[in-house]
Amino acid sequence: MALINPHINFNGNAEEAFHFYKSVFGGEFAKIMRFKDISSPEFPVAENEAEKIMHIALPIGQNILMANDVPESMGRVNENENRSKISISAASREEADKLFSGLSAGGNIEVPITDSPWGSYFGMFRDKFGIEWMVDFDPKYNGKV
Numbered sequence: 001m002a003l004i005n006p007h008i009n010f011n012g013n014a015e016e017a018f019h020f021y022k023s024v025f026g027g028e029f030a031k032i033m034r035f036k037d038i039s040s041p042e043f044p045v046a047e048n049e050a051e052k053i054m055h056i057a058l059p060i061g062q063n064i065l066m067a068n069d070v071p072e073s074m075g076r077v078n079e080n081e082n083r084s085k086i087s088i089s090a091a092s093r094e095e096a097d098k099l100f101s102g103l104s105a106g107g108n109i110e111v112p113i114t115d116s117p118w119g120s121y122f123g124m125f126r127d128k129f130g131i132e133w134m135v136d137f138d139p140k141y142n143g144k145v
Helices: 014-025 093-104
Strands: 003-010 031-034 053-060 063-069 084-089 108-115 121-126 132-137
Touching: 003 014, 014 053, 014 063, 093 108, 093 121, 093 132
Parallel strands: 003 063, 084 132
Antiparallel strands: 003 084, 031 053, 053 063, 108 121, 121 132
């Protein structure tokens, strides 16, 4: 069964924020990836974006708080709204497809669901009510991160 976790977008200070959250909640980061970690000829990363956080995850109880820095090429995040997404960690590729297609119906797909450069099966959209979602299946974590 899918897990639902909060995901926050930052304007370059995701790492600082997550060290703060870690100091409050405790625990250890489950994952930290920088944009340079996924750079390739097919997915080039600008030098000024290389050290920014592509994905960070902090387990808190049964949930995982996740975030990233939004690349400058995508514009700044409005820090008063549209800053967070609901992230679904699917238990299978089939479940990811079902959830993506069901929830995105009538909405706007931002990233079609497909194999990502970081190794998971991923898609992102805004549903017909304006809520932002990400659907991810990573076979290494089987719906856990």
